[in-house]
Each structure stands twice: as structure tokens, then as C-alpha cells.
Amino acid sequence: MRQSLEEILMAFFMEHESESFFVQEISEHFGFTGSKDFKILVKQLADLEDSGKIVLTRQGKFGFNQKNRTLEGTFRLNDKGFGFVTVEEGKPDIFIPRTDVHGAMDGDTVAIRIVQEENPYNDKAASGTIVKIIERAVKQVVGIYTRYPSKIMMQTGYCGEIALKDSKLKKTKCYVTRKGLNPVDGTVVIAEVDSYETERHELVLKAHIVKEIGYKDAVGMDILMILHQLKIPTVFPDSVIEEANRVSDVISPEEIEGRVDLRQELTVTIDGADAKDLDDAVALVKREDGTFVLTVSIADVSYYVTENSEMDKEAFERGTSVYLTDRVVPMLPQRLSNGICSLHPYEERLTLTARMEIDRSGTIYQHEIFPSVIQSNERLTYDEVNVLFNTNEASEKITPEIAEMLWNMKELHTILERRRMERGAIDFDTQEAKILVDEKGVPTEIVLRERGVAERLIESFMLAANETVARHYEQLKVPFIYRIHENPDSEKLQRFLEFITAFGITIKGKNDSITPKKLQKALSEVRGEPYEAVVSTMMLRSMKQAKYDITPTGHYGLAAEDYTHFTSPIRRYPDLIVHRMIRHYGKHPGHLSKKEEMLLEDKLQQIADQSSRMERLAVQAERDVNALKKAEYMQDKVGEEFDGIVSSVTKFGMFVELANTVEGLIHISHLKQDYFNFIESHMILLGERTGVSYRIGDRVRVKCVKVDVEAREVDFLLVEDAKLAKIERPRKGDFFDEKSSKKGKKSKGRQRFKKAIKMKKKRR
Structure with a gap:
């Protein structure tokens, strides 16, 4: 369709919205040479100015009206x-x-x-x-259906309404039309939205039911609702299951041909006791000269999940396995993840191996990456290995030969960990909770996950393998997928640096020059303090999220120049793709044409973006389920008292975290002894009259007074005000002395604040 002159001019002004032009310049740009054309242009410009779409400046230039x-x-x-x-x-x-x-x-x-x-x-x-x-982002909704009686159906024209479970939509009305299904009361349903309407600033949805998930009180339905809200698939299509069932359970001699045979090498897996998808195995030889040969063999999932197969398409959509309190939502069918691709002991398995030669300082001076076949000698657990390291007592499975290798592994881990710390890798070491549930999904206990030497040892070896693979293919300059962690956002980092001054920690340098090593040093200064976990969490929040990308910009948190994910192809799609690329470059070592390279890079970037998106959804699902189950756990503990630590401070109150990681809010309206001001730069609530302060890291005793399972919220009240440390009552100009701070002078109020903080530390 031919554009009008008005449309052409408006497109021009919008494209150059920050510029203005004389009439002559506009005329020349569009090639209006005759006087007739020029008059038409001038008239159109005048009309556009009259309508407010463009403005005429004092210099006589026309430009886009910024108000539009x-x-x-x-x-x-x-x-x-x-x-x-x-x-x-x-x-x-x-x-x-x-x-x-x-x-x-x-x-x-x-x-x-x-x-x-x-x-x-x-x-x-x-x-x-x-x-x-x-x-619209929301085209489907999930919730509990309430069916209307016949009389109300006739009056309203609706079958019923859906109580939406998404926290962002909990106040949104959703009426059900007669277009779709009409199940019984209390059914959890999925509905497609037909219209979005606004009534008195409130959104009203009209939808029709397309699927019944089950009854609201069925076991596990609460978690299933969360998964459906986030559109995380829970059932494999028949075509995927059929394809998985066609995969053989045994390895033929033909499949071993062309692979390096590692079946005679002493190899073990070390995982959690309840792990079923064992995708990594390790072997270590310590030479007489003190150097090491570390072999990390990973299940060769890419051999079974071929490009564009049904399993591959489904794995791409899922992106990752999702680990929840009572279930795992796997990326691949269990026939593969728990079967032929799981490195069970005493069974032959096809693998991809990264073999690294490491000197006594932890430098990887030589490496190989190759397809292999292994036969794990033993399936060890973290607990068994930690018992060996802590007591020198070995379980029946740990033979003297395996024990010797494990002690050598511990030695190498110490070397690799020290080397990472020396280059500036940040160890956040945050506490993770494991929520134990009964057969009905009811939480019975919350325990902290142990992270002993065995867990950290495997982490060190996987990090070494991931870095080695990334460095290898970055040096080849071929299209590849990397795991990147960009430098922190300048403003967020600045807020964190201001926050930690309250604990007497200062980091010198401008935001863009703050290295991971400097942040690592800050964490070391709070090691062992009650607020250590909180400072670690606040630092983590100041960071950008790690993601997948085809450009190797490095990993800030690990202080690594090149990094990828190679070690978990059973549960992460990018790892599967990394394996596929390794196989591809092994078979086709020649250089790609420019066109082939561009096409491959475009495809890999799409995979990287999808994988990053699905990873974020998986993390959200895990958080939502944990918050739900923690609230359920606290339901029967209303009225009980607990010791906790202030984990966050806001203008509406403070959050307190218990030893089991349950977090609850003390609303500011329940702090009766004073009127409290929120000082954001130091994350502190300060009493105007008494000078009583509440800040991150303070130890407090609280009572659980309310639990809202549906909202996943826990409310606390303070029990022992007398134990709260007090600081000098603030005077005019304290903390908010803008004039002095803008002129570069030191505020006396800030000096008194820091002095008070030091006194609080001494009182502890």
C-alpha cells in the first residue's frame, strides 16, 4: 500500500526523533525540487505542527514532538x-x-x-x-474452578469462575464461558483467555477451559499447579517415549569401535545417595614427579539423542531438568537418564572424556578430549567419601586402591581450589535447604544440605573439565556455546559497596575496576560472622545472572576467561549441544565456510537463548515450590518461638531467616517501641526517639504469628526487644546530610553511624 505524505514525514521524524531540520533540508532529503512540491511539503508540515505531532523550534526547525x-x-x-x-x-x-x-x-x-x-x-x-x-504474555491461566449454580449461569452467561494461583493474578477475576469444558467444583483447570477487560483499574479475564488437571486436594496437585503456571511440561509425548524405547540397553562391539577404551582404568562415580542419573565419572593417577592425570568421563548422551530427533526436539523445549522437593521433571525420558546414559557401576557405557595433565601448582598444561567407553568400578556417595576423609574409615565399597585414589583426589582438589581462589573466583557458599516430605507431599523436616570435601572435590573436577573444553574450542575459533557471567551492573554494585561499609568493609576502586578478587576478599572478611550468609546473598543479588551465549566473554564469578557446560548432558540441553559440537568437529576438523559459520552461530544462539530462558523458569519453579513447602511446614508452628537473623531490611519492615532457612516478615507496624526510618544505603531501620536499630545480620528471637500457605508467606513478631543492640540517638543531619555528602565532605552523622556499628560489633 502506498504511504501518504503525512505517514512518510512522520516515519522520518520518528526515525530522527532527537534531531530537528529546516524545511529546505527536509525538501532536499525527499527530493522535492519543484515549487509545487515544496508548497505541498510546507502545508503538510504546518498541519503536523497544528496537530501537535511535530514542533517548530525557535530556530525555525521542525522536529518530533517528544511528548508523543x-x-x-x-x-x-x-x-x-x-x-x-x-x-x-x-x-x-x-x-x-x-x-x-x-x-x-x-x-x-x-x-x-x-x-x-x-x-x-x-x-x-x-x-x-x-x-x-x-x-499478551498470558494466554493461558491455571487455577481452581468454581462452578456456578444453574440460576447464576442463566443470569450471567458464565459457567463459573477460576481462582487463579499465579501471585501476579490472584486479584484478577476470571469468568468461564460456555465455549469449553465445564468440570465439577474444585477441579484444577487450564483455560485459554478469550478477552482482557478493565473494570475500575482492575483486570477481568474471560476464558474457556481446555484441560482438567485433577482435583485440588489430590497428592502433589499443589506442585503440579506451579509447573503448569510456568508452562513447564510434565509429560513426554508418545512419540518421544516410543523413540526412547527403541534405544538398546546394551552396547554392541560396533559402537565401541573408534573410541578410546578406558574400561580397565580405575574409575568411580561420586554423587548424592538419592541420585539416579549418574552422568559423570572420575579417575586420577598421581605420578612419581607429583603431577596428576585427571580423567573426567561424561555420559555420551549426544550419541543417543541425535539432532532433530523427537527426543532432541523435546529436550530443546524443556532446556533442563527441574529438581523439586518430591519429584524430578526430567529433560530426557527415564529410560535414557536412569538407564543407558547413567554410568552405573560394572556396566559398559559410552562417554566423552576430557583428560587433563596437571602440575603441582594446578596448571593444566596438556589435555585431550575424545569419545570413549568406560566401566565404572564403583558407585560412591558423597557421605561415604566424606566419612573416609573425616575419620579415615572406609566403607566396604571403598577398596584400598580406591581409597588411595580418593586421597590423591583430595590433594588435587585442594590445589585446584587454591588456584581458583588466587585468581579471584568468588565462593558464595550459600546454605541450601532440603525439604523432606511424606508420601502425601506434606513437609516433615527441613535440613541443610552439607557441602563437604567430597562435594567440593567433584565440583573442582567438573569446573576444570568445563574450562578445559571451553578453552580448547575458543582457541580453535569455531562456533560453540559458552556459559558466561558478565561484569556486575554498575549501579547494583555501587549499592552493594555502600551496604557493606556498615560492616566496616571498604573496597577501593571505581565500579568498573572492581575485580572478582576484591569481592572475594570482602567475603573472607565476614567469614564466621552471623551476617556472613546475608552479605554473600546481597553480593549475589548485585551480580548479573549467568547465561548461555556463543560469545566467550568470560565468567566473572569464577574469574575464568573461558567457560562452558560440558558435564551434565542428561539434565542440561547446552551440555548436550556442547557434546554434539565436539562430535561434529571431531568428524569434520576442516574450517567452515563463512556462510556455514553464520548459519551455525545463528542456530547456536537460538539454543543458548532458549536454554537460558528455561533455566530461569526452572529456578523460579524451585523457588516457588520451596516457598510453598516452607509455609506448609510452618503451619502448625504458629505460636512457637525461634532464633533467627535479620536477612533483609525494607521500608515496610524486616525479614528474619531461621536456622532452617525459613524466612518471615516482621512488618514495620509491629515494631511498636518507636517510629522507624529506613536508611536504604546501609539497609537499616533506625528508631527516631530511642535510637534502636535493626540491621542485616542482627540476631533476634521471633514468634511465628501467621502463615498464609496460598500466598507462601510467614509472619513473625519480635520476642526479646531487650537483647537488641542500641546506637546513639541520631541528630539532625545524620545519614541524610545531602549537602555535606554532595560537596564531598564527611557527614558527622555518617561518622557517628560507623562508630555505633563498631560498638555493636564489640558488644557481640
Whole structure:
């Protein structure tokens, strides 16, 4: 369709929205040579100015009216009704007040108009209003169906309504039309949204039911709902199962041909006691000169899951296995993950091997990567190996020969770990909880996962293999998938650096010059302190998320120049692709043409992006399930008292974490002894009258007063106010002495604050 002159001009001004032009410049740009054309142009420009679409500057130039400027981005909805739009990665989000949301839902792609520009002088973010919803993120919803009686059906025209389980949609009404299924009351359903309407700033959905998942009180239905909300597939298609069933359980002599035979080498697997997918095996030889030969053999999943097969397509969609309290949602059918691709002891298995020669300082000075066949000598558990290291007592499975190898492995691990620390790798060492449930899915106990020498040893060996593989293919300059961790966002890092000054820790240098080694040193300074875990968590939050990419930009957290994921192809799709690329380059060692290289890079980037997205969904599922089960666990503990540590401080209160990692909120309205101000730079609540302070790392005793399982929330009250440390009552100018801080002078209030913090440390 031919464009009008108005459309052509507006496209021009929008393309050059930050510039302005004289009429003559516009005329020359479009080739308007005659006087008639020029008059038409001038008239059209005048009309556009009259309509407010463009403006005429004092210099007589025409330009785009910035008030009409719209930006496109992704909307993120807060539970309280307002939200933020991310327009560009790395740029500040734009605040959207509740009254300007205009029916947008979490994840929607929207067009916004800026109402208030960002103010750098008071740190106030830009705000805007949503003018158009470009694409809806939520096209299906999950919830519990309530069926209307016949009379209400006749009056309203609806079959019933769905109580949505997504926290972002819990206040959203969802009416069910007669178009789809009409199950019984209490059925958990999936419904497709037909329309999105807004009533009094509240979103109303109209949908039809397309699938019944089961009854709401069925065992495991709570977790199943979370998986369906996140669109994580839980059942394999028949075509995938059929293909998996055709895979042989035994290895033929023909399949071994062309592989390095490692069946006679002493090899073991070391995993958790409940692990079923054993995808990595290790072997070690210590030479007389003190050097080591480390062999890491990984299940050759890519041999069985070939490109574009049904299993491959499904694995791409899933991206990763998801590990939850009472189940694993596998990336591959169990016939493979727990069968022919699991490195069971005494059984032949096809593998891909990274063999590394390592000197006494931990330098990998030579390596090989090759297809192999192994036969694991033993299936060891972390507990068994840790008992050996801690007591020198070996289980029946640990023969003297295996024990000697394990002690050598411990020695090499110590060398490799020390080398990583020396180059600046950050060990966050955060505590992870394991939630134990009974046969009905009810949580019975929360225990902390142990991370002993055995666990760290295997981690060291896997890190070494991953780095070796990444370095090898980066040096070959061929298309590949890497695991990257970009440098921290400057603003987030600055907030963290300000936060840790409250603990007497200072890191010198500008944000862009803060190395991982400097952050590692900061963690070492709080080692053993009650707030160690909190500082570690806050540092982790200041970091960007690691992701997959075809460009090897390095891994900030590991202080590694090149890194990939090679060691878990059973449960991570990028690892499977890395194996596939290793096999490909082994068979076709020649250089690719430029066209082949571009096509391959494009395909690998799509895989990297999809895998990163599915990894984030898996993490979200794990967090949601853990929060749900922790709330369930605390249900019968209302009224009980616990010791805890302040884990976070906000303007509306503080979160306290118990020893079992359960976290609950003490709302600021329940801090009755004073009026508290939130000092964000130091993450502290400070009493105006008493000077009583609450800050991250404080030990407190709390009582559990309320549990909302559906909202996954736990509420606490303080029990022992007398034990709370007190600081000098603030005077005018304390903490918020903007004038002195802007002029570069040291605020006396800040000095008193730091002095008070030191006194609190001494009192501990």
C-alpha cells in the first residue's frame, strides 16, 4: 500500500526523533525540487505542527514532538498493582503507577509514553503510562474452578469462575464461558483467555477451559499447579517415549569401535545417595614427579539423542531438568537418564572424556578430549567419601586402591581450589535447604544440605573439565556455546559497596575496576560472622545472572576467561549441544565456510537463548515450590518461638531467616517501641526517639504469628526487644546530610553511624 505524505514525514521524524531540520533540508532529503512540491511539503508540515505531532523550534526547525514519544518494553507487575517496564537491558526501568497500568499483565510487551523524566538529583526513576498492549504474555491461566449454580449461569452467561494461583493474578477475576469444558467444583483447570477487560483499574479475564488437571486436594496437585503456571511440561509425548524405547540397553562391539577404551582404568562415580542419573565419572593417577592425570568421563548422551530427533526436539523445549522437593521433571525420558546414559557401576557405557595433565601448582598444561567407553568400578556417595576423609574409615565399597585414589583426589582438589581462589573466583557458599516430605507431599523436616570435601572435590573436577573444553574450542575459533557471567551492573554494585561499609568493609576502586578478587576478599572478611550468609546473598543479588551465549566473554564469578557446560548432558540441553559440537568437529576438523559459520552461530544462539530462558523458569519453579513447602511446614508452628537473623531490611519492615532457612516478615507496624526510618544505603531501620536499630545480620528471637500457605508467606513478631543492640540517638543531619555528602565532605552523622556499628560489633 502506498504511504501518504503525512505517514512518510512522520516515519522520518520518528526515525530522527532527537534531531530537528529546516524545511529546505527536509525538501532536499525527499527530493522535492519543484515549487509545487515544496508548497505541498510546507502545508503538510504546518498541519503536523497544528496537530501537535511535530514542533517548530525557535530556530525555525521542525522536529518530533517528544511528548508523543513512545517506548516499547516488557512490563513487570508488582503484587501491589504498580509495575515497571524494561525498555533496554542495562538501562533503568520505567515506573508505571497503578492507575497507568491500563490492564497490562506481567510479562506483556507494551508501548509506554514517558510522563516524568528521570531525576538524577533525587534518584527518582522515570515514570510513564501504558498506551498500548502490543502482545499478551498470558494466554493461558491455571487455577481452581468454581462452578456456578444453574440460576447464576442463566443470569450471567458464565459457567463459573477460576481462582487463579499465579501471585501476579490472584486479584484478577476470571469468568468461564460456555465455549469449553465445564468440570465439577474444585477441579484444577487450564483455560485459554478469550478477552482482557478493565473494570475500575482492575483486570477481568474471560476464558474457556481446555484441560482438567485433577482435583485440588489430590497428592502433589499443589506442585503440579506451579509447573503448569510456568508452562513447564510434565509429560513426554508418545512419540518421544516410543523413540526412547527403541534405544538398546546394551552396547554392541560396533559402537565401541573408534573410541578410546578406558574400561580397565580405575574409575568411580561420586554423587548424592538419592541420585539416579549418574552422568559423570572420575579417575586420577598421581605420578612419581607429583603431577596428576585427571580423567573426567561424561555420559555420551549426544550419541543417543541425535539432532532433530523427537527426543532432541523435546529436550530443546524443556532446556533442563527441574529438581523439586518430591519429584524430578526430567529433560530426557527415564529410560535414557536412569538407564543407558547413567554410568552405573560394572556396566559398559559410552562417554566423552576430557583428560587433563596437571602440575603441582594446578596448571593444566596438556589435555585431550575424545569419545570413549568406560566401566565404572564403583558407585560412591558423597557421605561415604566424606566419612573416609573425616575419620579415615572406609566403607566396604571403598577398596584400598580406591581409597588411595580418593586421597590423591583430595590433594588435587585442594590445589585446584587454591588456584581458583588466587585468581579471584568468588565462593558464595550459600546454605541450601532440603525439604523432606511424606508420601502425601506434606513437609516433615527441613535440613541443610552439607557441602563437604567430597562435594567440593567433584565440583573442582567438573569446573576444570568445563574450562578445559571451553578453552580448547575458543582457541580453535569455531562456533560453540559458552556459559558466561558478565561484569556486575554498575549501579547494583555501587549499592552493594555502600551496604557493606556498615560492616566496616571498604573496597577501593571505581565500579568498573572492581575485580572478582576484591569481592572475594570482602567475603573472607565476614567469614564466621552471623551476617556472613546475608552479605554473600546481597553480593549475589548485585551480580548479573549467568547465561548461555556463543560469545566467550568470560565468567566473572569464577574469574575464568573461558567457560562452558560440558558435564551434565542428561539434565542440561547446552551440555548436550556442547557434546554434539565436539562430535561434529571431531568428524569434520576442516574450517567452515563463512556462510556455514553464520548459519551455525545463528542456530547456536537460538539454543543458548532458549536454554537460558528455561533455566530461569526452572529456578523460579524451585523457588516457588520451596516457598510453598516452607509455609506448609510452618503451619502448625504458629505460636512457637525461634532464633533467627535479620536477612533483609525494607521500608515496610524486616525479614528474619531461621536456622532452617525459613524466612518471615516482621512488618514495620509491629515494631511498636518507636517510629522507624529506613536508611536504604546501609539497609537499616533506625528508631527516631530511642535510637534502636535493626540491621542485616542482627540476631533476634521471633514468634511465628501467621502463615498464609496460598500466598507462601510467614509472619513473625519480635520476642526479646531487650537483647537488641542500641546506637546513639541520631541528630539532625545524620545519614541524610545531602549537602555535606554532595560537596564531598564527611557527614558527622555518617561518622557517628560507623562508630555505633563498631560498638555493636564489640558488644557481640
